[in-house]
Amino acid sequence: MTNIIDIKNVHKYFKQNEVLKGVNLSIKKGEKIVIIGASGSGKSTLLRCINRLEEPTYGEIYFNDKLISEIDPYEHDEIIKKSKTYSKLSSKGIDEKEILDNIKENHLLKPIKEGKEYKNSIKKYINDNYLNITIARSKIGMVFQHFNLFNNLTVLENLVLAPVELKLMNKEDATKKALELLKRIGLLDKKDEYPSKLSGGQQQRIAIIRSLCMSPDVMLFDEPTSALDPEMVGEVLSLMEELTQSGLTMIIVTHEMAFARKVASKVVYIDEGIIKELGTPSEVFDNPKNERLKDFLSKVI
Numbered sequence: 041m042t043n044i045i046d047i048k049n050v051h052k053y054f055k056q057n058e059v060l061k062g063v064n065l066s067i068k069k070g071e072k073i074v075i076i077g078a079s080g081s082g083k084s085t086l087l088r089c090i091n092r093l094e095e096p097t098y099g100e101i102y103f104n105d106k107l108i109s110e111i112d113p114y115e116h117d118e119i120i121k122k123s124k125t126y127s128k129l130s131s132k133g134i135d136e137k138e139i140l141d142n143i144k145e146n147h148l149l150k151p152i153k154e155g156k157e158y159k160n161s162i163k164k165y166i167n168d169n170y171l172n173i174t175i176a177r178s179k180i181g182m183v184f185q186h187f188n189l190f191n192n193l194t195v196l197e198n199l200v201l202a203p204v205e206l207k208l209m210n211k212e213d214a215t216k217k218a219l220e221l222l223k224r225i226g227l228l229d230k231k232d233e234y235p236s237k238l239s240g241g242q243q244q245r246i247a248i249i250r251s252l253c254m255s256p257d258v259m260l261f262d263e264p265t266s267a268l269d270p271e272m273v274g275e276v277l278s279l280m281e282e283l284t285q286s287g288l289t290m291i292i293v294t295h296e297m298a299f300a301r302k303v304a305s306k307v308v309y310i311d312e313g314i315i316k317e318l319g320t321p322s323e324v325f326d327n328p329k330n331e332r333l334k335d336f337l338s339k340v341i
């Protein structure tokens with residue numbers, strides 16, 4: 041089975057603040073990944089990088105082996121070797137591996153000064169491997185803590201907007217699909233309501249099916265229940281649990297540990313921008329190795 045998402049050595053800086061410090065994660069088609077970690081550890085930033093709402097500072101992200109982030113030349117020895125910096129150092133007789141390590145560790149490349157060969161090899165790599173951002177966005181859906189529905193549009197208008205605007209479907213097909221999904225979640229009678237007239241749980245379920253209207257291959261969920269009143273958490277989790285029965289690949293940031301244990305194929309613990317632990321729910325929850333994870337779990341469970 042090939043990977044649907046490959047996160048390679050992703051670093052993200054906000055000014056001087058390094059929020060992701062080299063995240064590597066491969067996700068297979070159909071996997072249900074739950075990401076846990078303390079507030080500020082970088083969970084949302086990681087999801088936002090996958091969905092291209094943020095650009096990694098270093099590192100790369102692939103979707104079905106196609107590049108969806110910017111290219112990071114430091115990830116490609118063959119590109120580094122085309123740079124003037126590399127030629128200069130190798131003319132001094134330094135060992136190849138030593139030069140590559142030095143260039144990568146100290147970020148020695150100066151893109152505009154590395155010459156034509158370097159520039160062309162970057163261009164070629166992008167040409168051969170880059171996935172258009174509109175396609176990437178339509179294949180990777182995201183559901184946020186706050187529902188982000190358009191309040192001036194009805195439920196049905198919210199649902200058909202993106203597939204029609206992006207020309208993924210005509211209006212008739214999009215409407216048909218939206219009505220089917222509304223029916224499936226028992227909210228068909230709300231199709232002409234405005235979101236503000238609905239409960240938080242209803243709005244969030246509509247936000248979820250709005251993503252599904254795009255027929256995504258991957259869905260990202262960023263604490264989809266944490267803004268809800270407690271009595272509405274259950275209905276959103278059960279819709280998500282129902283989705284886990286499909287072949288959809290899901291990446292879910294949540295503090296709902298019982299849910300995580302039930303649905304996750306893998307649990308990922310992020311701490312200070314690094315994946316500190318990764319395993320099955322029983323490995324991570326029952327036998328945590330990392331001290332900070334133990335401490336974290338004792339607070340949330």
Ligand SMILES: Nc1ncnc2c1ncn2[C@@H]1O[C@H](COP(=O)(O)OP(=O)(O)OP(=O)(O)O)[C@@H](O)[C@H]1O
Nearest residue numbers: 054055057059077078079080081082083084085086
């Ligand atoms: N756009 C931004 N500009 C500057 N700093 C940011 C930005 N977004 C996030 N940060 C910082 O990055 C760090 C990680 O934030 P992030 O939202 O990814 O954490 P999180 O794990 O999702 O936390 P929470 O559980 O509270 O949602 C925080 O210190 C945050 O202040």
Ligand SMILES: [Mg+2]
Nearest residue numbers: 083084085262
């Ligand atoms: Mg967050």
